[in-house]
Amino acid sequence: RAKANARNTVQAYRPELTRVVQQRFELTHALRQANEAAQFRLEYQPQVRLSDGALIGAEALLRWRHPTRGPISPAEFIPLAEDTGLIIPIGRWVLEQACAQAARWQGQPGKPQQVAVNVSARQMRQSDFADTVEQILLDTGCPPQALELEVTESLLLEDAEGAIELMTRLTQRGVRVAIDDFGTGYSSLSYLKRMPIQTLKIDRSFVSELSSDANVAAIARTVIVLARSLGLDVLAEGVETAEQAEWLRREGCDWAQGWFYGRPAPAEDFMAPAVELPRSETRRRLQLA
Numbered sequence: 303r304a305k306a307n308a309r310n311t312v313q314a315y316r317p318e319l320t321r322v323v324q325q326r327f328e329l330t331h332a333l334r335q336a337n338e339a340a341q342f343r344l345e346y347q348p349q350v351r352l353s354d355g356a357l358i359g360a361e362a363l364l365r366w367r368h369p370t371r372g373p374i375s376p377a378e379f380i381p382l383a384e385d386t387g388l389i390i391p392i393g394r395w396v397l398e399q400a401c402a403q404a405a406r407w408q409g410q411p412g413k414p415q416q417v418a419v420n421v422s423a424r425q426m427r428q429s430d431f432a433d434t435v436e437q438i439l440l441d442t443g444c445p446p447q448a449l450e451l452e453v454t455e456s457l458l459l460e461d462a463e464g465a466i467e468l469m470t471r472l473t474q475r476g477v478r479v480a481i482d483d484f485g486t487g488y489s490s491l492s493y494l495k496r497m498p499i500q501t502l503k504i505d506r507s508f509v510s511e512l513s514s515d516a517n518v519a520a521i522a523r524t525v526i527v528l529a530r531s532l533g534l535d536v537l538a539e540g541v542e543t544a545e546q547a548e549w550l551r552r553e554g555c556d557w558a559q560g561w562f563y564g565r566p567a568p569a570e571d572f573m574a575p576a577v578e579l580p581r582s583e584t585r586r587r588l589q590l591a
Protein backbone atom coordinates (compact mmCIF):
# COMPACT_ATOMS: atom_id res chain seq x y z
CA ARG A 303 0.00 0.00 0.00
CA ALA A 304 2.88 2.34 0.81
CA LYS A 305 4.13 1.75 -2.69
CA ALA A 306 0.80 2.62 -4.23
CA ASN A 307 0.68 5.79 -2.16
CA ALA A 308 4.17 6.76 -3.23
CA ARG A 309 3.19 6.25 -6.81
CA ASN A 310 0.12 8.42 -6.34
CA THR A 311 2.26 11.16 -4.84
CA VAL A 312 4.58 11.10 -7.79
CA GLN A 313 1.65 11.22 -10.16
CA ALA A 314 0.14 14.13 -8.30
CA TYR A 315 3.30 16.14 -8.90
CA ARG A 316 3.71 15.10 -12.47
CA PRO A 317 1.64 17.71 -14.30
CA GLU A 318 3.47 20.47 -12.40
CA LEU A 319 6.84 18.98 -13.12
CA THR A 320 5.99 18.49 -16.78
CA ARG A 321 4.99 22.11 -17.09
CA VAL A 322 8.27 23.35 -15.58
CA VAL A 323 10.28 21.04 -17.81
CA GLN A 324 8.20 22.07 -20.82
CA GLN A 325 8.75 25.78 -20.09
CA ARG A 326 12.46 25.25 -19.71
CA PHE A 327 12.55 23.30 -22.94
CA GLU A 328 10.70 26.06 -24.80
CA LEU A 329 12.88 28.79 -23.38
CA THR A 330 16.03 26.86 -24.29
CA HIS A 331 14.73 26.46 -27.83
CA ALA A 332 13.91 30.19 -27.99
CA LEU A 333 17.34 31.04 -26.60
CA ARG A 334 19.03 28.92 -29.26
CA GLN A 335 17.05 30.71 -31.97
CA ALA A 336 17.65 34.10 -30.39
CA ASN A 337 21.34 33.58 -30.88
CA GLU A 338 20.76 33.13 -34.62
CA ALA A 339 17.96 35.66 -35.07
CA ALA A 340 19.85 38.59 -33.58
CA GLN A 341 17.43 39.10 -30.71
CA PHE A 342 20.24 40.01 -28.36
CA ARG A 343 21.69 43.44 -27.82
CA LEU A 344 23.91 45.09 -25.26
CA GLU A 345 23.22 48.04 -23.03
CA TYR A 346 25.89 50.04 -21.24
CA GLN A 347 25.72 51.49 -17.76
CA PRO A 348 28.10 54.29 -16.71
CA GLN A 349 30.72 53.75 -14.01
CA VAL A 350 32.00 56.92 -12.36
CA ARG A 351 34.78 58.08 -10.06
CA LEU A 352 33.18 59.07 -6.77
CA SER A 353 35.62 61.86 -5.93
CA ASP A 354 34.53 64.03 -8.86
CA GLY A 355 31.84 62.12 -10.77
CA ALA A 356 34.09 61.65 -13.83
CA LEU A 357 33.10 58.86 -16.21
CA ILE A 358 35.62 56.04 -16.07
CA GLY A 359 33.90 53.19 -17.85
CA ALA A 360 30.71 51.28 -18.56
CA GLU A 361 29.39 47.80 -17.86
CA ALA A 362 27.95 45.90 -20.81
CA LEU A 363 24.67 44.19 -19.90
CA LEU A 364 22.97 41.65 -22.13
CA ARG A 365 19.37 42.20 -23.23
CA TRP A 366 17.04 39.68 -24.87
CA ARG A 367 13.73 40.53 -26.44
CA HIS A 368 11.71 37.35 -26.90
CA PRO A 369 9.47 37.59 -30.02
CA THR A 370 6.25 36.97 -28.06
CA ARG A 371 7.14 37.34 -24.38
CA GLY A 372 9.03 40.61 -24.78
CA PRO A 373 12.11 41.47 -22.72
CA ILE A 374 13.39 38.65 -20.50
CA SER A 375 15.74 39.41 -17.62
CA PRO A 376 19.29 38.08 -17.79
CA ALA A 377 18.72 36.84 -14.25
CA GLU A 378 16.27 34.36 -15.86
CA PHE A 379 18.00 33.39 -19.09
CA ILE A 380 21.71 33.50 -18.15
CA PRO A 381 21.42 30.52 -15.75
CA LEU A 382 19.63 28.57 -18.50
CA ALA A 383 22.29 29.54 -21.02
CA GLU A 384 24.91 28.31 -18.56
CA ASP A 385 23.15 24.97 -17.97
CA THR A 386 22.71 24.29 -21.68
CA GLY A 387 26.15 25.46 -22.77
CA LEU A 388 24.59 28.19 -24.92
CA ILE A 389 26.53 30.68 -22.81
CA ILE A 390 29.62 29.78 -24.86
CA PRO A 391 28.44 31.22 -28.22
CA ILE A 392 26.37 33.93 -26.51
CA GLY A 393 29.24 34.98 -24.26
CA ARG A 394 31.55 35.12 -27.24
CA TRP A 395 29.11 37.38 -29.06
CA VAL A 396 28.93 39.65 -25.99
CA LEU A 397 32.72 39.93 -25.86
CA GLU A 398 32.94 40.71 -29.58
CA GLN A 399 30.24 43.39 -29.40
CA ALA A 400 31.60 45.00 -26.23
CA CYS A 401 35.19 45.07 -27.49
CA ALA A 402 34.12 46.51 -30.85
CA GLN A 403 32.18 49.20 -28.99
CA ALA A 404 35.09 49.97 -26.66
CA ALA A 405 37.34 50.33 -29.72
CA ARG A 406 34.86 52.78 -31.32
CA TRP A 407 34.70 54.85 -28.14
CA GLN A 408 38.48 55.15 -27.72
CA GLY A 409 39.52 58.78 -27.60
CA GLN A 410 35.95 60.10 -27.79
CA PRO A 411 35.22 62.66 -25.09
CA GLY A 412 32.20 61.86 -22.91
CA LYS A 413 32.36 58.17 -23.86
CA PRO A 414 33.54 55.29 -21.66
CA GLN A 415 37.20 54.46 -22.22
CA GLN A 416 36.83 51.09 -20.52
CA VAL A 417 34.11 48.46 -20.92
CA ALA A 418 33.36 45.79 -18.30
CA VAL A 419 32.01 42.45 -19.52
CA ASN A 420 30.36 39.77 -17.36
CA VAL A 421 31.89 36.36 -17.89
CA SER A 422 30.35 33.21 -16.50
CA ALA A 423 32.39 30.48 -14.84
CA ARG A 424 31.50 28.00 -17.56
CA GLN A 425 32.87 30.33 -20.23
CA MET A 426 36.14 30.83 -18.40
CA ARG A 427 36.61 27.11 -17.92
CA GLN A 428 36.78 26.61 -21.70
CA SER A 429 40.39 25.70 -22.38
CA ASP A 430 40.63 28.23 -25.22
CA PHE A 431 39.08 31.16 -23.33
CA ALA A 432 42.28 33.22 -23.13
CA ASP A 433 42.97 32.61 -26.85
CA THR A 434 39.43 33.69 -27.66
CA VAL A 435 39.77 36.93 -25.70
CA GLU A 436 43.15 37.74 -27.27
CA GLN A 437 41.81 37.04 -30.76
CA ILE A 438 38.76 39.26 -30.17
CA LEU A 439 40.99 42.08 -28.93
CA LEU A 440 43.07 41.80 -32.11
CA ASP A 441 40.08 41.55 -34.44
CA THR A 442 38.24 44.50 -32.94
CA GLY A 443 41.25 46.71 -32.28
CA CYS A 444 40.22 47.09 -28.65
CA PRO A 445 43.23 47.91 -26.43
CA PRO A 446 43.51 45.27 -23.67
CA GLN A 447 43.51 48.06 -21.07
CA ALA A 448 40.00 49.01 -22.25
CA LEU A 449 38.57 45.62 -21.28
CA GLU A 450 37.61 44.52 -17.79
CA LEU A 451 36.26 41.03 -17.18
CA GLU A 452 33.77 40.63 -14.32
CA VAL A 453 33.91 37.23 -12.68
CA THR A 454 32.11 35.90 -9.63
CA GLU A 455 33.53 34.33 -6.54
CA SER A 456 32.14 30.90 -7.41
CA LEU A 457 34.55 30.59 -10.34
CA LEU A 458 37.50 31.18 -8.06
CA LEU A 459 36.41 28.52 -5.64
CA GLU A 460 35.56 25.84 -8.20
CA ASP A 461 38.96 25.78 -9.84
CA ALA A 462 41.31 28.17 -8.09
CA GLU A 463 44.51 27.00 -9.80
CA GLY A 464 43.04 27.15 -13.28
CA ALA A 465 41.50 30.55 -12.57
CA ILE A 466 44.80 31.97 -11.30
CA GLU A 467 46.65 30.74 -14.37
CA LEU A 468 44.05 32.15 -16.75
CA MET A 469 43.78 35.48 -15.00
CA THR A 470 47.55 35.83 -14.77
CA ARG A 471 47.82 35.37 -18.52
CA LEU A 472 45.07 37.89 -19.26
CA THR A 473 46.26 40.52 -16.78
CA GLN A 474 49.80 40.24 -18.16
CA ARG A 475 48.28 41.28 -21.48
CA GLY A 476 46.74 44.32 -19.77
CA VAL A 477 43.14 43.10 -19.42
CA ARG A 478 41.63 43.98 -16.03
CA VAL A 479 39.72 41.53 -13.83
CA ALA A 480 37.00 42.47 -11.35
CA ILE A 481 35.24 40.36 -8.74
CA ASP A 482 31.50 40.96 -9.24
CA ASP A 483 28.86 40.83 -6.48
CA PHE A 484 31.58 40.73 -3.84
CA GLY A 485 30.32 39.53 -0.48
CA THR A 486 27.41 37.43 -1.74
CA GLY A 487 29.18 34.23 -2.77
CA TYR A 488 30.81 31.60 -0.65
CA SER A 489 33.77 33.87 -0.38
CA SER A 490 37.05 32.79 0.96
CA LEU A 491 39.19 35.81 1.69
CA SER A 492 42.33 33.74 1.19
CA TYR A 493 41.99 33.80 -2.62
CA LEU A 494 42.20 37.60 -2.63
CA LYS A 495 45.89 37.54 -1.88
CA ARG A 496 46.64 35.01 -4.63
CA MET A 497 44.39 36.25 -7.41
CA PRO A 498 45.63 38.73 -10.00
CA ILE A 499 42.56 40.98 -9.77
CA GLN A 500 42.29 44.76 -9.93
CA THR A 501 38.77 45.59 -8.75
CA LEU A 502 36.23 44.52 -6.13
CA LYS A 503 32.60 45.30 -6.90
CA ILE A 504 30.55 45.63 -3.72
CA ASP A 505 27.20 43.96 -4.32
CA ARG A 506 24.12 46.13 -4.65
CA SER A 507 22.41 44.38 -1.72
CA PHE A 508 24.91 46.05 0.64
CA VAL A 509 24.51 49.49 -0.91
CA SER A 510 20.71 49.41 -0.76
CA GLU A 511 20.72 48.80 3.00
CA LEU A 512 23.48 51.21 3.98
CA SER A 513 21.19 53.64 5.75
CA SER A 514 18.77 51.13 7.26
CA ASP A 515 21.15 48.57 8.71
CA ALA A 516 24.23 49.48 10.74
CA ASN A 517 25.69 45.99 10.26
CA VAL A 518 25.49 46.35 6.50
CA ALA A 519 27.23 49.71 6.70
CA ALA A 520 29.96 48.12 8.84
CA ILE A 521 30.47 45.37 6.26
CA ALA A 522 30.60 47.84 3.37
CA ARG A 523 33.12 50.00 5.25
CA THR A 524 35.26 46.93 5.95
CA VAL A 525 35.21 45.81 2.31
CA ILE A 526 36.38 49.28 1.24
CA VAL A 527 39.25 49.18 3.74
CA LEU A 528 40.10 45.60 2.74
CA ALA A 529 40.22 46.47 -0.97
CA ARG A 530 42.32 49.55 -0.40
CA SER A 531 44.82 47.79 1.80
CA LEU A 532 45.22 45.08 -0.85
CA GLY A 533 45.84 47.78 -3.44
CA LEU A 534 42.60 47.03 -5.30
CA ASP A 535 40.08 49.48 -6.71
CA VAL A 536 36.65 49.24 -5.17
CA LEU A 537 33.38 49.96 -6.97
CA ALA A 538 29.93 50.10 -5.36
CA GLU A 539 27.05 48.67 -7.40
CA GLY A 540 23.43 49.80 -7.35
CA VAL A 541 23.94 53.36 -6.11
CA GLU A 542 20.49 54.93 -6.31
CA THR A 543 20.67 58.02 -4.11
CA ALA A 544 22.91 61.03 -3.47
CA GLU A 545 23.14 59.97 0.18
CA GLN A 546 24.55 56.55 -0.75
CA ALA A 547 27.06 58.19 -3.12
CA GLU A 548 28.13 60.67 -0.47
CA TRP A 549 28.53 57.97 2.20
CA LEU A 550 30.62 55.79 -0.13
CA ARG A 551 32.79 58.72 -1.21
CA ARG A 552 33.41 59.67 2.41
CA GLU A 553 34.39 56.09 3.28
CA GLY A 554 36.98 56.10 0.51
CA CYS A 555 35.22 54.02 -2.16
CA ASP A 556 36.78 54.80 -5.56
CA TRP A 557 34.04 54.16 -8.08
CA ALA A 558 30.29 53.74 -8.32
CA GLN A 559 27.63 52.53 -10.69
CA GLY A 560 23.84 52.72 -10.35
CA TRP A 561 20.64 54.47 -11.32
CA PHE A 562 21.76 57.64 -9.53
CA TYR A 563 24.40 58.04 -12.25
CA GLY A 564 22.60 56.40 -15.14
CA ARG A 565 20.53 53.42 -16.22
CA PRO A 566 21.84 50.91 -18.73
CA ALA A 567 21.23 52.23 -22.27
CA PRO A 568 22.05 51.24 -25.86
CA ALA A 569 25.50 52.42 -27.01
CA GLU A 570 24.03 55.03 -29.38
CA ASP A 571 22.04 56.60 -26.52
CA PHE A 572 24.92 56.50 -24.06
CA MET A 573 25.22 59.73 -22.13
CA ALA A 574 27.91 60.54 -19.64
CA PRO A 575 26.38 61.41 -16.26
CA ALA A 576 26.40 65.11 -15.44
CA VAL A 577 29.55 65.68 -13.42
CA GLU A 578 28.59 65.97 -9.82
CA LEU A 579 30.64 68.45 -7.84
CA PRO A 580 31.54 67.75 -4.24
CA ARG A 581 29.10 69.46 -1.90
CA SER A 582 31.53 72.14 -0.73
CA GLU A 583 32.31 73.09 -4.30
CA THR A 584 28.61 73.30 -5.20
CA ARG A 585 28.01 75.56 -2.22
CA ARG A 586 30.91 77.81 -3.13
CA ARG A 587 29.60 78.20 -6.66
CA LEU A 588 26.10 78.92 -5.47
CA GLN A 589 27.43 81.63 -3.16
CA LEU A 590 29.38 83.15 -6.01
CA ALA A 591 26.41 83.09 -8.33
Ligand code: C2E
Nearest residue numbers: 363364376377380396420421422540541542559560561562
Ligand atom coordinates in the same frame (compact mmCIF):
# COMPACT_ATOMS: atom_id res chain seq x y z
P1 C2E B 1 25.51 42.22 -12.45
O1 C2E B 1 26.69 41.93 -13.30
O2 C2E B 1 25.73 42.35 -10.99
O3 C2E B 1 24.90 43.56 -13.06
C1 C2E B 1 24.30 44.57 -12.31
C2 C2E B 1 22.79 44.47 -12.37
O4 C2E B 1 22.23 45.49 -11.52
C3 C2E B 1 22.20 44.71 -13.76
O5 C2E B 1 21.03 43.92 -13.86
C4 C2E B 1 21.84 46.21 -13.70
O6 C2E B 1 20.84 46.58 -14.63
C5 C2E B 1 21.35 46.30 -12.28
N1 C2E B 1 21.47 47.66 -11.73
C6 C2E B 1 22.39 48.60 -12.00
N2 C2E B 1 22.22 49.71 -11.24
C7 C2E B 1 21.15 49.48 -10.45
C8 C2E B 1 20.48 50.25 -9.44
O7 C2E B 1 20.84 51.38 -9.09
N3 C2E B 1 19.42 49.66 -8.82
C9 C2E B 1 18.98 48.40 -9.14
N4 C2E B 1 17.93 47.91 -8.50
N5 C2E B 1 19.60 47.64 -10.11
C10 C2E B 1 20.67 48.18 -10.74
P2 C2E B 1 20.68 43.09 -15.17
O8 C2E B 1 21.06 43.87 -16.38
O9 C2E B 1 19.27 42.62 -15.03
O10 C2E B 1 21.67 41.84 -15.08
C11 C2E B 1 21.54 40.89 -14.06
C12 C2E B 1 22.72 39.97 -14.03
O11 C2E B 1 22.76 39.16 -15.21
C13 C2E B 1 24.07 40.67 -13.99
O12 C2E B 1 24.36 41.11 -12.68
C14 C2E B 1 24.98 39.57 -14.48
O13 C2E B 1 25.30 38.68 -13.43
C15 C2E B 1 24.11 38.85 -15.48
N6 C2E B 1 24.48 39.30 -16.84
C16 C2E B 1 24.06 40.39 -17.53
N7 C2E B 1 24.66 40.44 -18.75
C17 C2E B 1 25.48 39.36 -18.83
C18 C2E B 1 26.38 38.84 -19.84
O14 C2E B 1 26.59 39.42 -20.91
N8 C2E B 1 27.04 37.67 -19.54
C19 C2E B 1 26.88 37.03 -18.34
N9 C2E B 1 27.55 35.89 -18.13
N10 C2E B 1 26.05 37.49 -17.37
C20 C2E B 1 25.36 38.64 -17.61
Ligand code: MG
Nearest residue numbers: 361420452482
Ligand atom coordinates in the same frame (compact mmCIF):
# COMPACT_ATOMS: atom_id res chain seq x y z
MG1 MG C 1 28.51 42.61 -13.50
Ligand code: MG
Nearest residue numbers: 482483503539
Ligand atom coordinates in the same frame (compact mmCIF):
# COMPACT_ATOMS: atom_id res chain seq x y z
MG1 MG D 1 27.31 42.79 -9.93
Ligand code: MG
Nearest residue numbers: 483505506539
Ligand atom coordinates in the same frame (compact mmCIF):
# COMPACT_ATOMS: atom_id res chain seq x y z
MG1 MG E 1 24.83 42.15 -8.55
